[in-house]
Amino acid sequence: MEKENLYLCMGSACHQMGVYEVLPKLQELIKEYKLENHVELKGSFCLETCSSGIVMKYKGQHFINISPQNIEDKFIGEILPMIQERNLPLNS
Numbered sequence: 001m002e003k004e005n006l007y008l009c010m011g012s013a014c015h016q017m018g019v020y021e022v023l024p025k026l027q028e029l030i031k032e033y034k035l036e037n038h039v040e041l042k043g044s045f046c047l048e049t050c051s052s053g054i055v056m057k058y059k060g061q062h063f064i065n066i067s068p069q070n071i072e073d074k075f076i077g078e079i080l081p082m083i084q085e086r087n088l089p090l091n092s
Ligand code: FES
Pocket: 009, 010, 011, 012, 013, 014, 015, 045, 046, 047, 048, 049, 050, 051, 054, 055
């Protein structure tokens, strides 16, 4: 199955805001929701919205204002629905 890239910004601004705390949490969430076969987590260069908290990108959409404190809520509330939406029509 083809995996879709899920990007986490590793640029310097996002780094300072705690990307290295976000990363392990994200890896946990991907495991917890059994998404290993659906998404490929990748580091990204600066996504150019540095003033808006840590940034992630999935299928051209940006998710901003992420922090080590809210990554779980953000993931479940915003990113997960996007991933699941994509995967619904599969296997038909
Ligand atoms: S460093 Fe992350 S958006 Fe610029």
